[in-house]
Amino acid sequence: MEAKAGVRAQTLDRALDVLDILADGRARSSQELAAATGLHRSIVYRILRTLEDRELVRRTGEGRYTMGLGLLVLTRSLLGETQAQLHDVLGELANTVCATAFFAVPRGDQVVTLVTVEPDRDRMGVAAYRPWARAPLDRGACGLAIQSARPARPDERPEVGWARQTGYVRTVGELHAGLTELAAPVRLAEGTIGCVAVVFVGGDIGEDKAADAVRRTARRLTQAPEEVWEL
Numbered sequence: 001m002e003a004k005a006g007v008r009a010q011t012l013d014r015a016l017d018v019l020d021i022l023a024d025g026r027a028r029s030s031q032e033l034a035a036a037t038g039l040h041r042s043i044v045y046r047i048l049r050t051l052e053d054r055e056l057v058r059r060t061g062e063g064r065y066t067m068g069l070g071l072l073v074l075t076r077s078l079l080g081e082t083q084a085q086l087h088d089v090l091g092e093l094a095n096t097v098c099a100t101a102f103f104a105v106p107r108g109d110q111v112v113t114l115v116t117v118e119p120d121r122d123r124m125g126v127a128a129y130r131p132w133a134r135a136p137l138d139r140g141a142c143g144l145a146i147q148s149a150r151p152a153r154p155d156e157r158p159e160v161g162w163a164r165q166t167g168y169v170r171t172v173g174e175l176h177a178g179l180t181e182l183a184a185p186v187r188l189a190e191g192t193i194g195c196v197a198v199v200f201v202g203g204d205i206g207e208d209k210a211a212d213a214v215r216r217t218a219r220r221l222t223q224a225p226e227e228v229w230e231l
Contacts, residue, residue, distance in 0.1 A: 014039060015047045019067070022057060023112075024134055027064035086221075090117040090196070093217045097210045099200035100127050101217075103186075104142045106193065110134045111143045127179050127199045141169040141183035145195040149185035167215045172202060182211050184218035196221060 017037050034041040048065055051057040055070030086103050094101040094117045102116040113133045137143040148163035163169040168184040183197035196217050
């Protein structure tokens with residue numbers, strides 16, 4: 001990984017790099033983590049032992065490492081109320097559109113899904129979308145919607161400029177074959193940006209109605225009390 005500018009606690013920075021890599025849910029060996037971080041395997045091993053002692057990572061029976069349950073203890077007070085409020089708002093969107101709704105935020109050059117909700121009814125053909133899923137920032141409606149809330153760039157995709165005019169982005173099959181995704185940006189506290197989106201099988205849902213619902217939900221979340229977004 002690239003070195004980060006400024007004054008840093010190097011060991012902590014390296015440990016956070018390890019956790020960030022494991023955040024995609026895939027178990028890795030210490031050798032794989034060393035290759036991904038660019039650190040010597042002995043350094044990674046010491047980091048893993050410390051994180052394992054704190055239950056922030058766990059070792060599988062095959063000797064690979066994945067995220068530990070200790071992270072839930074650290075995040076429960078942070079995500080508890082916020083996640084509940086997001087779940088309620090996304091539930092209304094999912095039921096209005098009869099499609100899976102989700103909320104995501106940018107993380108470097110990726111988009112990370114935080115909360116997903118499926119509709120209570122008409123579940124046949126509903127697209128499954130799991131929390132903590134990651135996607136490239138330059139592919140899929142959610143990443144493009146986030147870019148549309150940022151200053152324009154000469155190399156951005158045409159859909160980003162179009163989203164600045166319409167308030168939403170539509171993509172088809174970019175992340176998952178056969179699935180349509182509609183997304184709108186949400187402006188969070190301190191100038192950060194997230195997005196709200198729905199994903200469904202193309203042709204099953206009226207897209208004009210879905211786009212209106214997504215934009216309304218994005219405006220609703222943008223106008224939410226600031227403390228909700230102190231993530």
